[in-house]
Amino acid sequence: MRGALLVCKKEFMELSKDRKTMFFTFLMPFILYPLIFGMMGKLSQKDVASRKGKPSRILLVDSTQVIAPVLKADAKSFELVAAPQGDVKQAIRDQKLEMMLEVDPEASAKLTQHKTFSLNATYDQSDDSSGLALKRLKEALEKQNTSWVQARLGVMGASPELAVPSRIQTTDASTPGLAVSKVLGAFLPYMIMLMMFAGSMQHGIYTTAGEKERGTLLSLLSTSLPRNQIIWGKLIYVFSIGLISVLINLASMGIAMGRMVPSVASTGGSAAQGLGALSSIANPLTLVLTFLLMIPLGLLFANFIVLMGTQAKNTVEAGTAIMPGFMVVIVAAVFSMAPGIEKMAFLPYVPILNVSLAVRKLFSHQANYLEYTIAFLMTVGLAGLLTWLSTRLLNRESALFKV
């Protein structure tokens, strides 16, 4: 073991001599997360503010002036605009206005004759603000309809309540900002897994195929250090780099979140509430459980990388050999971001995918400790298996030395 630690010490010494790599490995995350969170906070604030605050622009075609007074009465929600040049539908798609509303030309007559008249609303369903315009219109129209019905009932001498048999009262059960934390909950595990693999890969290739390429491996091999100790040293190094990457990313996330929450919360509004809920990401338990899960996963990654790196003749070849592994991680990570996957029953039993699923659930207040344990044990088993395999494969004399 002494030899392995010496080799590992050598790797860290080499790393410490390279300022640029040190910076990108260890300091970047501390800039990255405040940036990401800052941007998300700003965006969601701006988005909500712009949609809640602005009236919907509506092109109203209402020759008998039945609907116009209704919309004009609510200037906060509606703004009547002139017909745009060219195609109206295109103008709606271009977000020059939110909706075109065409009212039956005989609306006034139909209303007095107690008949139904119709309205034609043209909007863009794919656009949130256009959707908001429709929602506002429906609400305004419902109110107006009720009052027209009540007027008709008055004429007949019936109770106005006849028009309103029931009334719905809604309460939003989502904790503040659940939506935002779900998005981040899917995104942050992706970042952590990717950062861990990328960090391990970069340094793993440097110390295995890189040493071969630079011609330094031969001097290491000519010493009395046993081969397996050299392999172990490199494995410990690559594994540590992965874990350090995770630690730094989690710490930076926690700090950035902790900073962000009070400062945004003081500005009020629902964006602040959203970030308030995110403070649970800075929750030590979430971070610790995530880190625990990353330990066997990191060992799995390190083994794979060292195995591929030592078998390769040069760094390019090593990169090519490791790429498929990186793809798997990216797929797993992207998969964890996909909506609705938590409902797939087999997912907790798929290696690597179950890790990203478990972390995602941790981050979005849906921790499932049974699934977490399954993912943990499976990854431990897999990492153990690969460690055993790579130690056996690499312990051969020929493993490290192929010119």
Added chain:
Amino acid sequence: MIQLTDVYKTFTVKDKRSRAKKQIEAVKGLSLTVKPGEIYGLLGPNGAGKSTTLRMIAGLMQADQGQIQVCGIDTKAEPEKARAMVGYLSTDLNVYGRFTPRELLRLFGEFQGVDAKVAERRGMHLLEKLQLLDFADVKMEGFSSGQKQKVSIARALLHDPKVVIFDEPTTGLDVLTAKTVLDLLRIMRSEGRSVIVSTHVMPMVDEICDRVGIIFDGELHGDAAPKQILETWNAKTLDEVFFQLAARSAAEV
């Protein structure tokens, strides 16, 4: 003490054009002995099998057949123990560019089980002999090939090895430094170490080798004092022996 008995090494390479696998018999039934206090020169043209032989002695490669012992330790049975006896140097071996010579020597001392302080003192002494002490604390990234070679020499001798294996030790060195290296090898001999060097520079062999093995196509042709070899081949210089060998192998084909 170095002892090789009937050693074989074959490489399998792939011909990219015909896509056929080819067997290269790099070493064919080689036997030789280097006694303590002796400098043995392996002399042969490019691709003769010199480096392969030296790598096997250094424990970087395993022989397919035959036995290799250093100081009576079998390199196959006890590879680590055998490697501990050996100081190995080769031109296709590089130094860690991010380290200074001092850092490198301390580290390799530890790898070889020598106390870092002792290793540093010994290393600095060697660097002084090789006239590189001024660069002991400079990052090796910018070193010339000769400067790197000097650091490698110091690295190879750091742990006081009983067996010294130098594969083309003077390549890339100027005449002055080359002479220093040869002097160093003479000291090694006087200290009772077994030294084996490879080269295709004839004068060097003449100057320092007690015995010479002419290696050609993986086989040893004669193994004697330089003078004796010239006598048996009826040649004036070792170059001439080479030409004769080449002619003989051409006639065989």
